[in-house]
Amino acid sequence: MVWNxxxxxxxxxxxMVRDARPDELDGIGDLRVAAYRADGFLTATxxxxxxxxxxxxxxxxxxxxxxxxGQIVGTVMLQGxxxxxxxxxxxxxxxxxxxxxxxxxxRGIGAALVTAVVERATGRxxxxxxxxxxxxxxxxxxxxxxxxxxxxxxxxxxxxxxEVLLAYGLVLAP
Numbered sequence: 381m382v383w384n385x386x387x388x389x390x391x392x393x394x395x396m397v398r399d400a401r402p403d404e405l406d407g408i409g410d411l412r413v414a415a416y417r418a419d420g421f422l423t424a425t426x427x428x429x430x431x432x433x434x435x436x437x438x439x440x441x442x443x444x445x446x447x448x449x450g451q452i453v454g455t456v457m458l459q460g461x462x463x464x465x466x467x468x469x470x471x472x473x474x475x476x477x478x479x480x481x482x483x484x485x486x487r488g489i490g491a492a493l494v495t496a497v498v499e500r501a502t503g504r505x506x507x508x509x510x511x512x513x514x515x516x517x518x519x520x521x522x523x524x525x526x527x528x529x530x531x532x533x534x535x536x537x538x539x540x541x542x543e544v545l546l547a548y549g550l551v552l553a554p
Contacts, residue, residue, distance in 0.1 A: 395489060397496040400436070400443040400455065408443060408455045409433030415479035421514055435459075435477050444496050446480070446489045453484035456493040458500050466535065466547065471507035478520060490519070494527045502552050509552065512537055512545040524548050 400408055412432040416422035422429055436443035440463040446454035457476040461467035464474035475497050480489045501509050510532065513520055528550050535547035 395446055395448045395453070395487070395492070397444055397446050397454075397492050400445040400452075404445060404452060405437050405443065406433075407452060408445060409435070409437070411452060411455060411481055412477050412479040415481060418482040419517075421517065432477055432479075441476070442500060444493060444500070446484075446493055448484065452481075454478075454480040454489040454493050456497045458497050458504075460504070460506070466510045466512060466537070472510055473501050473504070473506045473508075475509055475511040478523075490523050491526065494523050498527060498550065498552070507552055507554070509550045510535065511548050513548065515544065515546055521546075521548075524550075 409432060412435070413422065413429050416429075416432060417424075422432070435441065436457055441457050441459035443455060443457050445452045456478045458473055459467070459476050460473045461470050464476070466472075466474050475494075478490065478493060480493070498509065509529070511524070511529070513524070525548075529548040530550070532547040532549045535549070537545045537547065539545065
């Protein structure tokens, strides 16, 4: 991942979406975990917390950060094939770990992050974005459908018995 200040995008007064810097990845991991826990999507004993914290730290994927007054208030990750769980070829990439700090919600930050990751993927020549989400993440489903993502029920995934993650996809213009 290369940090590029020119890739920054203003969301509104004071908020900017840009590439995360390497020294910010630990804090971004903590933000993801805090956001998922605040909504009840991640239990204290969940093994997924370690995955959320580590995403992007290995240099695979591009982590975007929404920053307000120097503080990171949201994040999303673009992960290309073959590194992710879902992408089925070089023309696909995954959207992962969309998270907005609980005290920063309701300001359009989640929508701005989705827009930014779609723009990033388009700029990379990606033909389709895919993602997995919990059925309970209704606010995220709304953001995704507003951005043009559609359900891909044939690509739903079950990481363990009794748990199903819903698949969404967005075909990008060439």
